Amino acid sequence: MLNFAVRSGTGLEIWNIQNKDGTTASSRQFKPFFKEAKSARAMTCSSNFFAYGNSVDGVKVYNSKMELKFVVPRTKAYIIKFSPKESFLIIYEIFASSKENSDNPNLFFYDTSTGEEKCNFVMKRHSEWEPYFAQDESFFAIMLNNEICFYENFVKTSQKLSGKVGGFSVSPGASHVAVYIRGEKGSPSMCRLFKYPNINTNPVSSKTFAQADKVEMIWNNKGTGCLIMTSMDVDSTGVSYYGKQALHFLATSGDSYSVPLSAEGPIHAVSWSPKSNQFIVVYGYIPAKTTLFNFKCDSVFDFGTGIRNSIYFNDFGNLVLFGGFGNLKGQIEVWDLIKKKQVSMSLATDTTLVQWAPSGDLYFTATTAPRLRQGNGFKIWHYSGALLFEMMWPEKQELLELMWQKSPENTFKEMPINYDKVEGVQSVQKQASDKKYVPPNVRAFGEDSTSSGAPAAQGPIPGLPPGYTSSKSQSASKGRYNQRRKPQSSNSATEGKTDKDDDDRKKSSGIKKKLKDIKILKEKLEKGEKLDKNQLNKITLEADLNKELAALKLS
Structure with a gap:
């Protein structure tokens, strides 16, 4: 049995999916079995609980049978989460100071067995509010006043990390902490892995890199490896308008690598396989390249190029979905990672949310507000590309969020992949044009530029004359550009520019x-x-x- 939650401007619903005859994928029934007419600002699902919050009742917590367990009087809840073992409910509110009290708490922890508040914090920075629990909940870490502080049983320990800390993350599985330390002028930045509680000793592994405006830390499920994606808003070399990105790897064994990416351009997506031994990167100018790497950062399979900017593994890691969403038209590819073979291709225009079901054979795509306020609705697909169910929202009503309910461990088993497309339904949504996609950075050179064999031109660089690209792409595009540009008048200036x-x-x-x-x-x-x-x-x-x-x- 599969459940998923739907949050909209008119209320909440919990849906159930069951096989009518228990055999075919296309015979599944989709029905809501729980409804709440009041709109909700936030919701979350775990394997044993469902919780949502609104401005009238606060946060309501239900058990797996949808029986009300307790209510927390937090009417401004913005984000709701459960700890890894679901022992605690975490509620975050947007910080708002007042004349009477500038230190109102806005982060709260509650015991899910009793509803009792355990502790609270004042978190003024929206970017640093989140606490990180160890997988066994033996401790959690939180950023307070530019220090990483550690708590055991909600009591602050003597362990802490301070200095030029730009971010951190606690691993699942083994209790390691990844810490980003900002570089000062003339010195590089670095990321270090520490084994808790020995965080004030030498790190188990370390990696230095150029200064970064942003660092994202991505752990594998076992907590044995962490990918570090660094980003600079501006590329000082002038090569790319999109800034500069790089990908590094740190292992708890002590190894560290820079991930070799064989195409220039932005890094669109990075994702670990749930098996924790491989990861995939989508990178380069559209059509983007997609590569599978092993635990030593060696390239082991090339998925070629495509209109892709996102990666979604199912829970078993035997299927992976590549999507081209956002400014792209919504193309979806599902690949068999065991045979390294494409299973299906489909189209889900205006998609803003994608998530695999815990069963590993279904996924939903959704168009939600506030990202898009028209054409809201959701679709449920079989991995073979068959559309099994579609629900379109009425005009002027907003669909806000969808979420699969997690299932207890070993509820589902990895199923063999079948290449036969199952029977589905016809979508009522108007499909996008099949006109060939041409990336913005090559539109000036004609639609055939991406398949002519010539290198794709890069985007314009702010502050430089129109038509200028990087030195690497300038020579490749010079001939085509000269054919298309208008001749200058004889009295035009050849040097300088006007005010x-x-x-x-x-x-x-x-x-x-x-x-x-x-x-x-x-x-x-x-x-x-x-x-x-x-x-x-x-x-x-x-x-x-x-x-x-x-x-x-x-x-």
């Missing part, structure tokens, strides 16, 4: 920086991260910024 051109370039560069920030926020939304009101408002400015940028190009 107006300088002002326009500065404005253009500023707008592109804002659009890049919006792109990052949209990617966070697509990954299911919560954004505050200011961040959501920034996203709504995208259309106006694009118009302003287009006007500057025409002036």
Whole structure:
């Protein structure tokens, strides 16, 4: 039996999926069995609990039979989570200071067996609010006043890490802590792995790299390896408008590597296999390259290039889904990782959420607000590419979130992969145009530029004249560019630029920086991260910024 939760502007629903005859995938029935008419601001599912919060009742916690267990009077809950063993409920509210009290707690821990509050914290930074529990819940770590503090049974220990700490993460499985330490001028940044509680001794492994504006730490399920993705908003070499990214690897055994990526361009997605022995990276300019790496960061399989920017493994790691979402048209590929063979290809336009079911054979795609406010709805697919169920939301009603309920361990077993497409239903959603996708950075050179064998041109670099690319791509595109550019008049300046051109370039560069920030926020939304009101408002400015940028190009 499979359950999933649906949160919308009109309330909450819990749906159940059952096989009518118990044999075929296409005979499954989809029905809601629990409904709550009040809208909810947040929800979460675990294998034993379901919880949601609204501005009237606070946070309600139900058991697996959907019987109300207790209510927590937190009417401003923004994010709700359970600890790894579901012993504690974690509630986070957006920090809001008041004249009466500037230190109101906004992070709370509750015992799920009694509903009793265990402790609370004041977390003023939205980017650093999250506590990290060890898998066995023997301790948790949290960032307080630029220090990583550790708590055992909600009592602060003497262990702590301070200094130029830019972020951290606690591993699942073995209790290791990954710490990002910012570099100062003239010195590199680094990431270190410590074994708790010996965090003030020498690290078990360490990796240095150039300074980074952002670092993302991605652990495998066993907690034996951590991928470190570093990002710089601006590429100082001038090669890429998208900034500069790199991928590194640290192992609890002491090994450390830089992951070799064989194509220039951004890193779109990185994901570990649930088996913890391999990981996949989607990288490079669209059509992006996709590579499978082993635990020593050796390339072991090339999936070729495609219109992809995301990766989703099922819980068993025998199937992987590659998607082209966001600004792409919604193409989906499902691959068999055992045979290294593509199983199916389908299309789910305007997708903002994707998640595999615990059974490993189904996944949903959804179009949700606030990312998109039209065409909201969700679809449930079989890995063979068959659409099994579709639910479209009425106009002016918003679908906000979907979530599969987790299942107890060993509820489902890994099934053999069948290449026969099962019977499905016909979608009522209007399909996108089949017109060939041409990346923005090569549109000036014609639609055939991505398949002509010539290297794809890179995007424009802020502050430089139109038509300029990097030195590597400039020679490849020079001939085509010269054929298309308009001849200059005989009295045009050959050196320098006018004051107006300088002002326009500065404005253009500023707008592109804002659009890049919006792109990052949209990617966070697509990954299911919560954004505050200011961040959501920034996203709504995208259309106006694009118009302003287009006007500057025409002036």
